Amino acid sequence: MFSSFLIDAAYFVAAFLFLYGLKRMASPVTARSGIVVAGGGMVLAVAAAFLYGFDVSARAEPHLTTNLVLLVIALALGIGWAWISGKRVAMTDMPQMVALYNGMGGGAAAAIAATELLSGNALAHGPVVTILAILGGLIGAVALSGSLIAWAKLDGRMNKTWRLSKHQYVNASLLGAALFVGAVVTVMAIVGAEETPVLLILVFFAVALALGVLLTTPIGGADMPVVISLYNAFTGLAVAFEGFVLQNPAMIIAGTVVGSAGTLLTLMMAKAMNRHVSNIIFSDFGGEDDGSDGEIQGTMKSCDASDAAISMFYANKVVIVPGYGLAVAQAQHKLYEFVKLLQKQGVEVSFAIHPVAGRMPGHMNVLLAEAGVPYDIIYDLEDINEEFAQADVAIVLGANDVVNPAARTRKSSPIYGMPILNVDQARQAYVVKRGQGKGYSGVENELFFLDNTSMVYGDAQKVMVQMIEAVKSLG
Numbered sequence: 001m002f003s004s005f006l007i008d009a010a011y012f013v014a015a016f017l018f019l020y021g022l023k024r025m026a027s028p029v030t031a032r033s034g035i036v037v038a039g040g041g042m043v044l045a046v047a048a049a050f051l052y053g054f055d056v057s058a059r060a061e062p063h064l065t066t067n068l069v070l071l072v073i074a075l076a077l078g079i080g081w082a083w084i085s086g087k088r089v090a091m092t093d094m095p096q097m098v099a100l101y102n103g104m105g106g107g108a109a110a111a112i113a114a115t116e117l118l119s120g121n122a123l124a125h126g127p128v129v130t131i132l133a134i135l136g137g138l139i140g141a142v143a144l145s146g147s148l149i150a151w152a153k154l155d156g157r158m159n160k161t162w163r164l165s166k167h168q169y170v171n172a173s174l175l176g177a178a179l180f181v182g183a184v185v186t187v188m189a190i191v192g193a194e195e196t197p198v199l200l201i202l203v204f205f206a207v208a209l210a211l212g213v214l215l216t217t218p219i220g221g222a223d224m225p226v227v228i229s230l231y232n233a234f235t236g237l238a239v240a241f242e243g244f245v246l247q248n249p250a251m252i253i254a255g256t257v258v259g260s261a262g263t264l265l266t267l268m269m270a271k272a273m274n275r276h277v278s279n280i281i282f283s284d285f286g287g288e289d290d291g292s293d294g295e296i297q298g299t300m301k302s303c304d305a306s307d308a309a310i311s312m313f314y315a316n317k318v319v320i321v322p323g324y325g326l327a328v329a330q331a332q333h334k335l336y337e338f339v340k341l342l343q344k345q346g347v348e349v350s351f352a353i354h355p356v357a358g359r360m361p362g363h364m365n366v367l368l369a370e371a372g373v374p375y376d377i378i379y380d381l382e383d384i385n386e387e388f389a390q391a392d393v394a395i396v397l398g399a400n401d402v403v404n405p406a407a408r409t410r411k412s413s414p415i416y417g418m419p420i421l422n423v424d425q426a427r428q429a430y431v432v433k434r435g436q437g438k439g440y441s442g443v444e445n446e447l448f449f450l451d452n453t454s455m456v457y458g459d460a461q462k463v464m465v466q467m468i469e470a471v472k473s474l475g
Contacts, residue, residue: 006051007048007051008249010044010045010047010048010051011045011048011248011249011250012249013041013044014041014042014044014045014048014250015041015249015250015253015254016041017037017038017040017041017044018038018041018042018250018253018254018257019253019257020034020037020038021034021035021036021037021038021039021040021041022034022038022257022261024037025038028365028369028375029375041250042254045250045251045254046075048250049248050068050071085097090330092324092327092328092330093155094360094363094366095154095224095225095228095358095359095360095363096151096154096155098228098232098360099147099148099150099151099154099228099231099360100147100148100151102143102147102150102228102231102232102234102235103143103144103145103146103147103148103151103231103235104144105140105143105235105236105238105239105258106139106140106141106142106143106144106147106231106234106235106238107140107141107143107144108140108239109136109137109139109140109143109235109238109239109241109242109255110136110137110140110141110144110205110208110238111140112133112136112137112242112245112246113133113134113136113137113140113242113245114137114201114205116133116242116245116246117130117133117134117137117185117196117201118195118196118198118201119195120193120194120195120196122189122245123185123188123189123193123194123195123196124194125245126189127186127189127190129189129244129245130185130186130188130189131182131186132241132242132244132245133241133242133245134182134185134186134204135182135238135241136237136238136239136240136241136242136245137204137205137208137238138178138179138182138204138208139234139237139238139241140234140235140238140239140242141205141208141209141211141212142208142209142211142212142215142234143212143231143234143235143238144209144212145208145209145210145211145212145213145216146212146213146215146216146227146231146234147212147228147231147235148213149212149213149216149217150216150224150227150228150231153216153219153224154224154359158217161217161218161219162217162218163217163218164214167214167218170214171211171214171215174207174210174211174214175211177207178204178207178208178211181200181203181204181207182204184200185200185204223273224359224360225269225356225358225359225360225361225363226266226269226270226273226277226356228360228361229262229265229266229269229360229361230262230266230277232258232262232265233258233259233260233261233262233263233265233266234259234262235258235259235262236254236255236256236257236258236259236260236261236262237255237259238255239251239254239255239258239259240252240254240255240256240259241255242255243255265361268355269355269356269361272354272355272356272381272418272419273355273356273418273419274417274418274419275417275418298449298450298451299449300448300449300455301453301454301455302454302455302456302457303430303454303455303456304456304466305432305456305458305463305466305467305470306466306467306469306470307470308395308430308454308456308467309338309466309467309468309470309471310470310471310474311393311428311430312342312347312392312393312395312430312467313341313342313345313347313471313474315347315392315393316347316348316392317347317348317350317387317390317391317392317393318342318347318348318349318350318391318392318393318394318395319349319350319351319352319384319387319388319391319393319394319395319423319426320335320339320349320350320351320352320394320395320397321351321352321354321357321394321395321396321397321399321402321403321421321423322335322351322353322357322364322367322368322397322398322399323357323358323364323396323397323398323399323400323402324357324358324359324363324398324399325397325398325399325432325433325434325460326364326367326397326398326460327358327363327364327367327398328398328460329398329459329460329461329462330461331397331459331460331461331463331464332367332368332370332371332373333371334461334464334465334468335371335397335460335464336368336371336372336373337464337468338464338467338468338471339373341468341471341472342471345471349377350377350378350379350384350387351368351373351377351378351379352379352381352384352385352387352388352394352421353365353378353379353380353381353384354381354399354402354403354420354421355380355381356402357399357402365378381419381421384421385421385422386422388421388422388423388424388425388426389422389425389426391426391427392426392427392428393426393427393428393429393430394423394426394428394429394430395429395430395431395432396423396429396430396431396432396447397432397460398432398433398460399421400445401415401418401420401443401445402420402421403420403421403423403424403445403447404420404443404445404446404447405420405424405446405447405450406443406444406445406446407419407420408420409446410446413443414443415443423447424446424447424450424452424453426452427452428452428454429447429450429452429453429454430453430454430455430456431447431448431453431454431455431456432456432458432460432463433455433456433457434457434458434459435457
């Protein structure tokens with residue numbers, strides 16, 4: 001028979017592995033091993049949870065032996081689905097998968113809250129535990145439905161923002177209704193009620209799920225990386241609350257780590273866009289320029305991929321700005337092949353990464369790492385921005401809003417005030433783009449109309465092949 005000491009020891013080791021794994025994830029060099037370490041911690045935490053079923057002195061009731069078959073089936077389905085989908089998912093679809101996994105974590109926390117409230121376990125432990133269960137359930141349900149809407153937007157299944165009349169008042173009413181129901185349940189715990197009415201719980205979670213949907217539908221596409229990070233923080237917070245309800249140290253620590261990391265990342269990304277998180281959640285973004293600053297001057301000029309490649313081949317310094325279009329074309333490997341040809345010629349090549357480039361935090365870093373690009377030539381915005389003025393050539397592959405000078409000059413633009421990469425300051429800029437369409441936020445890009453900018457139209461994969469051939473033909 002296993003003792004509570006063994007269970008607590010397993011949770012302690014699991015918590016250490018979570019923290020140590022997160023520490024290793026802070027560097028691209030050790031990130032892969034960090035994921036493995038943290039994954040090992042999760043396996044140990046799950047195994048420790050199973051030990052409750054074999055220890056009559058453990059805190060869990062009822063013992064897990066009564067539902068052991070269901071637990072094994074659920075684990076097998078979850079592991080199988082995650083393994084298969086993880087193997088099959090394309091790099092371009094990774095943001096959608098992250099959004100789904102965020103939602104599943106929030107949904108799991110909400111399910112725990114519902115179970116504890118319906119069974120009366122939370123009420124039996126008093127108002128504090130009941131409040132934690134309610135808050136965890138509310139936040140988890142919002143993270144679930146909100147993440148599903150984020151997934152639909154990222155996957156192209158919801159291409160437009162959707163707003164109700166007096167939208168924020170509706171959201172405030174839903175939040176107030178959820179808190180009111182939560183207060184009623186808390187009062188029931190104070191007066192010693194043994195269980196919560198099913199109808200009350202159904203109303204609570206229906207309102208919470210609706211709130212998550214309505215919080216997310218008005219948010220524009222350019223804000224999706226911040227939204228994903230925010231819901232990740234929500235999920236961590238919900239899991240931590242439910243860990244207190246279950247008296248599960250591993251859940252408390254893992255949830256706290258995820259919640260704090262997600263919160264810090266959200267704040268950093270909002271700062272990178274020069275906006276407050278509340279401004280992202282409670283205001284409109286991604287709308288059209290109202291035109292009060294006048295029409296954009298200049299015309300778009302196009303050039304061949306071979307001409308752009310030769311220009312870079314004879315340059316001294318080249319800065320590359322990757323974007324979502326590069327990921328869609330899966331051109332990162334060809335891009336690095338081209339970079340190595342430039343480096344062999346003696347060209348100084350650097351990569352510039354904007355904090356919100358792509359569709360999720362770190363998207364471009366992962367993309368370049370997959371192609372084997374060395375970490376020491378990849379720079380963040382604050383480290384590379386002053387270098388553009390000394391660059392002979394800057395080339396943009398599939399990025400849009402993060403290089404738009406309108407963020408500096410046009411007060412009427414929805415992206416005004418957002419820090420951008422200073423591509424326009426390079427002596428010559430090339431923009432690889434499929435066509436003349438606008439970016440993810442729907443804002444026209446002034447960069448395309450500047451005298452020192454030339455457009456290279458075409459799929460990034462095909463363009464890079466043409467550039468490689470052009471450079472190789474030089475000898």
